[in-house]
Amino acid sequence: MSSINSAIAAYSNTARAATPQPEPMAPTASPFSAGPASFGELVQQGAETAYNTGLAAETMSRQAVNGKAELAEVVTAVANAEVTLQTVVSIRDRVVSAYQDIMRMPI
Numbered sequence: 001m002s003s004i005n006s007a008i009a010a011y012s013n014t015a016r017a018a019t020p021q022p023e024p025m026a027p028t029a030s031p032f033s034a035g036p037a038s039f040g041e042l043v044q045q046g047a048e049t050a051y052n053t054g055l056a057a058e059t060m061s062r063q064a065v066n067g068k069a070e071l072a073e074v075v076t077a078v079a080n081a082e083v084t085l086q087t088v089v090s091i092r093d094r095v096v097s098a099y100q101d102i103m104r105m106p107i
Helices: 002-018 039-065 071-104
Strands: none
Touching: 039 071
């Protein structure tokens, strides 16, 4: 049994060393800031939030492999990342659809 545990530890150490750890992106503006945000800032903030949610899920999964996280925490983080990804895909589909509608308009 101890050889299995040491093999798991060696595998996780090798995987951790081989995979560069991405750093979370710093948010540029607070959603509660005083001035109105531009569309570009809103899109950037949404992308950063989606990235950080995915990063949190990956971090939780990595901690679970190392035995440092509870299963409920991992499931919650992965579910949040899944919902975020579905939202991003839905927004992308709406933007593409709007672009196609604009391109079909007569001049």
